[in-house]
Amino acid sequence: MTAAEAQQWLIEKIAHRLGVPAEDVPPDQYFDELDLDSTEALILAGEMENWLGFELGTTTLWYHPSIKDLAEYIAEESATRAGDPHAASA
Template sequence: MPVVTAVEAQQWLIEKIAHWLSVPSEDVPPETYFDELDLDSTEALILAGEMENWLGFELGTTTLWYHPSIKDLAEYIAEESAARAGENHAASA
């Protein structure tokens, strides 16, 4: 599984959120907090599910609570992706 960088995760999140909100990607700054977005709980769950499918691993239920902005979540995803890739590499060595 390839490592996802913070830039890749941030871009993915921005594109998905922009699509949900029907706005251009440029209108979704990385500093945006998730509670500022007009996503209802169903949309947030769908977004989280799509993100988990894209990443290939589950995010904890409190992930958005502890990483409340697009930028914060993207950095967390990059760290988690790198850690998981390291675990997989060590297991296959």
């Protein structure tokens, strides 16, 4: 899982939930600036965990508050879980 793959997935899912084209969702936008209600955010988090195959911590979005930041974290965490010796520790 690369950061680019994770970022694209997040953008597509968020764009779908917001009913806007993917190009209208900037990767550096903070999650709290997006027009998602709490129910949609929970659904998105559940879909993301199913897609990734691992659970994200409850503070993940706090420490990685933008699409780009979260995508980079997901790539690092995926590499760590896959046993990549070059992965950054989370």
